[in-house]
Amino acid sequence: MPRSFLRGGGRGRFRNVPPHFREGVALLLLSVGAWLCARGILVPRLIVAHDALEYLPRQVEFHENISAGILLPRWAPDLGNGHGYPFFLYNPPCFYYVAEGFHLSGLPFVASIHAAAAFLLFLSALSMYAWGRAHWGRVGGLISAVAYLFAPYFLVVLYVRASFSDFAVFFWLPITFLCVERSLRPGGGRWWIVGLALSTAGVILSSNPVALFFLPVLALYPFAYGGGRRAFPWAPLFGIGLGVALAGWFWIPALFGKSLIHIDRLLDGYLHYGNHFVHPVQFLRGAWGYGLSLPGRADGFSFEVGWPQLGAMAFWLLIRFRRRWPPAVGYALFVAALGLFFASTLSRPIWDRLPLLQYVEFPWRALTLVVFAAAFLTGGCVTRLPAGAPRFLGGALLLLLLLLIGVPRARPQGYHSVVEANYRPAEIARRGIAVTTRREYEPRRVKVLAPPSPAILAVERGGVSRLHSERTSPERIVAWVESRSEATLRLALHGFPGWRIILDGKPLSWRYIPPYGLMRFEVPPGMHRVTIRFGSTPLRAIASLLSLLALLVLVALLALEISPHLPEAQARPSGERSIER
Secondary structure, three states, X not given: OOHHHHOOHXXXXXXOOOHHHHHHHHXXXXXXXXXXXXXXXXXXXXXXXXXXXXXXXXXXXXXXXXXXXOOOOOOEOOOOOOOOEOHHHHOOOHHHHHHHXXXXXXXXXXXXXXXXXXXXXXXXXXXXXXXXXXXXXXXXXXXXXXXXXXXXXXXXXXXXXXXXXXXXXXXXXXHHHHHHHXXXXXXXXXXXXXXXXXXXXXXXXXXXXXXXXXXXXXXXHHHHHOOOOXXXXXXXXXXXXXXXXXXXXXXXXXXXOXXXXXXXXXXXXXXXXXXXXXXXXXXXXXXXXXXXXXXXXXXXXXXXXXXXXXXXXXXXXXXXXXXXXXXXXXXXXXHHHHHHXXXXXXXXXXXXXXXXXXXXXXXXXHHHHHHHHHHHHHHHOHHHOOOOOOHHHHHHHHHHHHHXXXXXXXXXXXXXXXXHHHHXXXXXXXXXXXXXXXXXXOEOOOOOOOOOOOOOEEEEEOOEEXXXXXXXEOOEEEEEEEEOOOEEEEEEXXXXXXXXXXXXXXXXXXXXXXXXXXXXXXXXXXXXXXEEEEOOOHHHHHHHHHHHHHHHHHHHHHHHXXXXXXXXXXXXXXXXXXXXX
């Protein structure tokens, strides 16, 4: 092979190749890399991983809501021994929507969960490629995407933890930064503001803990990237704020309503954040495993950053003495350092003083920032090699190194033999299947979990001669009661703000039954129709209104962007072709 080719002189040989062909080759290679990463989940059996078995009943409950026409699920009716609790009011829905799409297309639940993870994996590769390509070109973008897919913590989230909600956020992160950069360009257009709003909302609706880390980092990026400009970065900040408002229907009730559930259970025992800091040495090395996160250095899985990614960060630090960093590089190094700091034992004093941060549960979740920033930096190394250096060969060797290290790890520990019939709604209720470690989403009034009840409505006291009840949806129960005297009825339903009882068209008050947190109410003598439904609260109504207003602003922005082009398109004769290129 000629030396000029190895040094990058061969680049001229490809100048006559059509750009679309080169782009197609890059995307083909990207797809191969994504397939190598996703092979372990492209199977019909559920992977053996920490949270994998929890996502199956979650998806069943989510589907139960969607099939009943509830497009914004809040209540999981079969959890808590069939008494239900507001799981989806607090747990981000992004992954469940993606998996539901595959399930509605005909796939079983397990296959839908795996298909959603594989789909998000490919989108993550594509989004990092787009961001990297904007800075480093096609080859650099490809290297960034591969470094993203095969970063150790990326594989840990997918194959060791099976935390699919945390995994969904990887898709959105590069898009947010790309949209910030494009919105700062002169004449950047409203498209990028809309894209920034949607991707910011996507982060919030994917993972609560990662959003808590990432949103401050995102909000500072317009100032860092446009530091040389005198103008205030109104456009990207407006896009970020619009995205936060768009997701308000979810995060506002979740944040300000956390006192209504047992979220404090995340701060006790094994789950206490103090048990899960990473020793700095563990960023450099660690045995690959599928065990648990434990106090000290006895963890059962790896927290290493990856030698290629660490080498890339070191490379950028070294060349700082010879040339000026691009703004995106300097900020990416800052983000990576911030992620390492918050994941390590060095940040313990800050965690102790910030109560909201403690609900992140695992400090090593901050490694998401490191994966994101380090992958971007890795793609730029080859493009910054000195003139005359073998850039083509360097890029090929870097890709090969990433694959050699990452591909053997891109597999689960094994597979479960799951019978989906055992996870039908009635079975979830009967067997008391849990979807979290500590049942932290149970209502605060539930001190003792009541056993499964044979009927949703039962008589506690009074002369009831006829009682018939029917659950028509996860958020609605209808009953007919005939009583000779005043009667007290018990609902096998966990009480929670939003539940309302309507007796013959009029509101009826209800009380909690301690220590189970179930609902009790009285009915007068006679024949009555009782409707129990889960509705809104003032806080949820305000949050939903905020999201609706943000959605209207998004639609208006799109209309303003599209409308100037409509007269031009309509004025062009139907047989006339545009000669613009």
